[in-house]
Amino acid sequence: MTDKKKLTLKDIGKALNLSVSTVSRALKAHPDIAQETIDLVKKYAEEHHYVPNLLAINFRKNRTFNIGLIVPELVHHFFSTVISGAISEANKQGYNILVSQSNDILKDEEKASRAMLNSSVDGLLISISNETTVGEHLKEFLDEGKAVVQFDKVTEQLPTPMVIVDDFDGAYNAVSHLIEQGYQRIAHIRGRIDVKNACDRYEGYIKALEDASLPILDHLIKPCIAITEEEGYQFTKEMMEGKNPPDAIFCITDVVAFGAMKYLKEKGIAIPEEVGLVGFSNWMVSRVMSPQLTTVNQHGFQMGVEAAKLLLDMIKNQDIAYQETKILKTELIVRASSQKK
Amino acid sequence: MTDKKKLTLKDIGKALNLSVSTVSRALKAHPDIAQETIDLVKKYAEEHHYVPNLLAINFRKNRTFNIGLIVPELVHHFFSTVISGAISEANKQGYNILVSQSNDILKDEEKASRAMLNSSVDGLLISISNETTVGEHLKEFLDEGKAVVQFDKVTEQLPTPMVIVDDFDGAYNAVSHLIEQGYQRIAHIRGRIDVKNACDRYEGYIKALEDASLPILDHLIKPCIAITEEEGYQFTKEMMEGKNPPDAIFCITDVVAFGAMKYLKEKGIAIPEEVGLVGFSNWMVSRVMSPQLTTVNQHGFQMGVEAAKLLLDMIKNQDIAYQETKILKTELIVRASSQKK
DNA sequence: CAAATTATCGCAACCGTTTGCACAATCCAT
């Protein structure tokens, strides 16, 4: 390995007969330093490819220009989109992003956050796992005075700013759209009752029914645990084979809707004529299914950008107390699976 | 912000009436230190939650326990799978991963790699952009004695170990499967001629035809530039509307196959009866299309694991010269889109 | 019992940069 000894301030000082401190100040054009000296030093540094030792600077300033990012799942269209946005914004501001995943397992999340905590990160962006409630491991961040911003999957137990999507509104619009298309018996395959997003969507679903004076039918509301295609399939089967089957299904997410679609297609039930279908998240898969799936776009990229912006603001202005919650609007994407008319 | 002053070796020394050096050695049970002292120090450190300042250690040892990872695209099923594997392995070995993307733009890749280079990373995992050929910015890593491992999209211009998939073999098997199913006029919508993977798959395609004594028809070979659904659609249209249309299409990747499928379905051409279709990569979309798409699984997770393993080996044994290329086998996943029999 | 080991521990330099402060030189006004 060619271990080219890197140039240091000391080297420049020796070469130019200046002290280290003068060189240091000259390089940042400190007003105390004579213009000639500044030019001289800068020229020399330039010519000899001086690059400051970030490790030393970070040590000195006690920060790293790195921020951590933890999501439940990396191989996930929505989350990878958020990450993409966060990276884009962070890089723009001169920060790098450390990525980790919790696999929706609390233990893994704790491990990941601890690994990032030890001085190796200036702040943390996190979307918590399904198993996370209190988040002691996250409080450690706050205790050390490090900034934390939650996004998408959040807990109010943790006093940090958050960036979330208006799940209530998104669900409300999706269900209202179904109603407007003439569907009457709208089912909801919902998410876990201990997860905020899932509850908000559920509330939106309920409100839309209420506003349209439609009855709320308990047997048409099914709770997923793992949010999988299999659950979508199974619940749809149960409902369609039971009495008073639904004529439309609003699913907590696109994969679940895919499971539902799979069952319906197997049974030759026409979509959207006999049963309408709406998902959530606008994964790539929603465009690829046939019929194409009506869904709710969550603007993941923008969420990543906003979350990173907020966090970096906090890092740069340690004095200000941030506590805002940024709520992003969703966008209903109407495709074939719900267009009865 | 509660800026709890962190405990340092000096603090412990003062409290226990020991020198900083003794405390430092005691904590790592140095043989020079008396057992009692070791116990005493460790107990005190434990009780007062001493946590060493990583920044100081890294500065001293000139390393960070972070490794960089650059991919062309983050929102991409295959790449996010690879990242997931790399993170899993890196974390297991006590390293964190900095993620960035090039968007297949050379300038972005250079920016990302430079951002990571400046002492903030011990090594780099990279899948190069379509625009990257020589990779001067990557040579800078090697010049500084930092380890680099290429994966998936690689260039031989850069003397580093790589982890790749046996594209040739994967394509050969895919096309052989089509032939075995009775297809005779097999088209190939290929990737860029300046990208190695694309060429390997092309070669595999050619070899399979040759081995089956089938003619190679130039008008049935189309090169994508951007590897998009639109290209798949367009090329399929051209070929199907031209003379001597194909009876099967082997596509460089699943998205392109989706474009092809879209055209075929629009025109009411039956898949797989009239035209067989095979993709590459086993994206989630391939399972969701209907008919489901036959494709080639690239074992992305394993690729990430292997690449990280290799890189960390290199980092830990700077003395050994690594130059191996690890080739992972692919796996043909046969689904409806290619089963004529 | 003197000499040679050995067991413990502290001193101090070092990694590369930042920064408060002192100091010397120059300048202007009195």
Next chain:
DNA sequence: ATGGATTGTGCAAACGGTTGCGATAATTTG
């Protein structure tokens, strides 16, 4: 000429560990 600003530069401490080497005291050896 004298005193007070002003300007440009260097000294040295600090950040928090690591580590080679030397010092001291305790122990063993011939």
